[in-house]
Amino acid sequence: MKKLFKNVNIITHEGDILEHQDVLIEDERIAEVGCDLIDEDAEIIECTGKYMTPGFVALHAHSPMNIFKGIAEDAHIDDWFNREIWPYESKMSEEDIYWGTKLACAEMLNNGITAFADHYFKSDVIAKACKECGIKADIAYTIFGFGGNCDAELVLAEKFVQDFQGDQMISPRLGPHSPYICSKDVLKTIITKAKELNCGIHIHVSETERQLQDSLQLNEGQTPYDVLAECGGFEVPCIVGHGLWVQESDLKYYNEKVCTAVSPKTYMKLGMGEGNLWKYWKQMNVVSGNDGSASSNSIDVLEQIRMFALLGKWNDKAVEMTLKEMWQVLMKGHRYLNFNSGKIEPGYSADFNLFDLSSVSLVPLYRPLAAILYSAQPSVHITDTMVHGQFVKKDGKLLLNTKEIVEKSVQCAKEIYERGKGESQLHF
Ligand SMILES: [Zn+2]
Numbered sequence: 001m002k003k004l005f006k007n008v009n010i011i012t013h014e015g016d017i018l019e020h021q022d023v024l025i026e027d028e029r030i031a032e033v034g035c036d037l038i039d040e041d042a043e044i045i046e047c048t049g050k051y052m053t054p055g056f057v058a059l060h061a062h063s064p065m066n067i068f069k070g071i072a073e074d075a076h077i078d079d080w081f082n083r084e085i086w087p088y089e090s091k092m093s094e095e096d097i098y099w100g101t102k103l104a105c106a107e108m109l110n111n112g113i114t115a116f117a118d119h120y121f122k123s124d125v126i127a128k129a130c131k132e133c134g135i136k137a138d139i140a141y142t143i144f145g146f147g148g149n150c151d152a153e154l155v156l157a158e159k160f161v162q163d164f165q166g167d168q169m170i171s172p173r174l175g176p177h178s179p180y181i182c183s184k185d186v187l188k189t190i191i192t193k194a195k196e197l198n199c200g201i202h203i204h205v206s207e208t209e210r211q212l213q214d215s216l217q218l219n220e221g222q223t224p225y226d227v228l229a230e231c232g233g234f235e236v237p238c239i240v241g242h243g244l245w246v247q248e249s250d251l252k253y254y255n256e257k258v259c260t261a262v263s264p265k266t267y268m269k270l271g272m273g274e275g276n277l278w279k280y281w282k283q284m285n286v287v288s289g290n291d292g293s294a295s296s297n298s299i300d301v302l303e304q305i306r307m308f309a310l311l312g313k314w315n316d317k318a319v320e321m322t323l324k325e326m327w328q329v330l331m332k333g334h335r336y337l338n339f340n341s342g343k344i345e346p347g348y349s350a351d352f353n354l355f356d357l358s359s360v361s362l363v364p365l366y367r368p369l370a371a372i373l374y375s376a377q378p379s380v381h382i383t384d385t386m387v388h389g390q391f392v393k394k395d396g397k398l399l400l401n402t403k404e405i406v407e408k409s410v411q412c413a414k415e416i417y418e419r420g421k422g423e424s425q426l427h428f
Contacts, residue, residue: 001389002026002042008354010344011053013334015327015369023052025350028168028389032346049358051368054342055114055351055385056301056378057333059138060202060241060261062120062292063130064092066107067100067412069293077208077270085294087421096416097122098129099408104292104299105133106405110398111300111378114351114387115339116290117239117261119175119202123160127170133400134392136339136351139164140175140202140239145186154193161197169388171338173237178204179227180211187231200237200257203228206245208272225250234258239336241291242267243284244275251283259336261289264307265296278312287333302378305330309373323369354384 003025010018010033022037023030065085072084097120108116115136118126123141130137141157143150157174164172174197176182176190194201206212206224215224225246228234234253243250243260244267262277277284286308288301296304305326312321334342341351355372357363362371362381372381385393392399 002031002039003045004037004039004042005045005047005052005354008047008050008052009368011051011327011368011372013054013328013331013343015324017368021052023344025386025389028350030344030346030348030350033344047354049356050383051355051357051372052344053112053353053355053372054331054334054344055353055387056112056330057288057337057342058108058113058116058261058290058299058301059239059259059287059333059336060263060289060291061104061116061118061299062294063104063116063118063126063299064097064100064120064122065089065292065294066104066299067092067096067409067416069297071416072294075270077272078210080270080295087423088416090422091419092416093412094122094125095408096412097125099405099412101126101129102133102405103409105130105135106398106400106402107293107299109133109135109385109387109392109400111302112353112382112385113299113301114353114385115334115337115341117202117333117337119204119241123157123172124163127164131169134169134387134390136169136171136337136341136387138171138173138202138337138339140173142175142177143182143186143190144177145182145190148183148185150182150186150189154190157190158193158197161199165197165199168339173200173202175202178207178211179224179231180215184227184231187228187233191232191236194236195232200239201233202239202241203233204241205243206247206250206275207242209245209275212245212247223247223250225253229253237336240284241289244272244277246276246280246284248276248280251280254283254285256285257336259285259287259333261287261333262308263289263291263296263304264311265298265304266291268307268311269297270295274311281312285332285336286329287336288330300378301330302372302376306373323367323373326373327369350389351387352385353378353382355381356383357381
């Protein structure tokens with residue numbers, strides 16, 4: 001199956017514009033990019049005036065938590081989790097996880113997200129939902145290691161990793177929850193297993209100031225980053241969720257295998273402070289994250305990076321966090337995923353968006369990057385999205401059974417409310 005996208009303007013992963021290009025897709029790959037391409041076997045897709053970009057990526061998500069969107073509002077981070085979310089979460093059913101994930105996948109695909117990294121339990125249910133929706137997912141089998149032991153959880157995690165290694169749509173890794181829920185022994189055991197399985201980890205690090213202070217007190221002056229480093233966490237590919245309260249001394253742990261997925265909307269909404277993220281972001285391999293809709297109320301990485309840029313600029317730093325830098329933050333996540341995606345170049349997976357930037361809210365178009373980063377709504381202005389050579393959105397319409405997803409999600413939400421909060425206690 002070949003498709004030839006004619007006369008499209010490409011916005012590269014670096015943020016450069018290549019005008020009037022033709023892009024030939026063969027099966028799941030980009031076969032050729034150039035001017036005046038001809039292929040008589042290919043279906044021609046006329047793209048005059050449109051802009052093609054690599055797909056967006058969200059590197060820290062909890063997709064099933066979409067089912068809790070709006071359930072806990074106007075709460076500080078501690079109450080939000082301990083008193084609101086966890087008591088509901090501890091009573092979640094597989095149905096809730098399945099439909100919550102599908103709801104998230106539909107929203108992500110509608111917002112141009114072609115791949116994401118998830119961190120949650122019931123990874124097999126999440127993988128099934130993602131496969132059915134046609135989105136690429138890097139899924140971390142999440143391990144809490146309560147009571148200082150994770151042996152039983154690790155057996156299941158190992159099976160999950162082995163089942164999906166080599167899959168083109170699902171990429172498995174291990175997800176120790178955090179250096180404050182997992183003991184050092186548990187972290188070491190999980191990271192040793194990740195090395196043995198040749199996979200990465202995905203973990204929360206230094207989200208709040210209290211977590212930082214607790215760690216300093218409990219671990220003889222070690223930050224959460226220090227604890228993770230002692231356990232070997234930066235010797236494997238590692239997605240750091242948040243890193244908001246990173247310390248200057250933590251920056252030495254960043255290498256080419258480690259990135260930080262950020263979600264400024266969550267930080268603002270839950271009153272988590274500015275931390276040191278805006279001070280050190282250039283040294284932290286920052287990529288677009290999300291944290292899920294329970295805290296962010298949307299899965300829209302364009303919105304997250306827009307807020308990241310605006311928060312960076314607001315205090316007399318308007319010349320910093322430039323268009324190109326912010327675009328690269330949006331695009332850079334691809335390099336920490338195993339999907340051979342993120343560039344509109346021959347050999348790369350056909351994972352991309354087509355933007356229509358001609359509407360009243362976006363013209364005139366002096367700078368297409370400004371139109372996308374500061375004016376566009378991805379659900380409206382992305383007309384077409386392709387993942388792995390398949391259209392998931394075409395002519396502005398999502399190719400999923402959204403009616404069923406909405407109905408089932410609403411039903412799950414009703415049952416969640418009726419079941420009420422559980423007695424289970426967990427303090428982050
Ligand atoms: Zn998180």
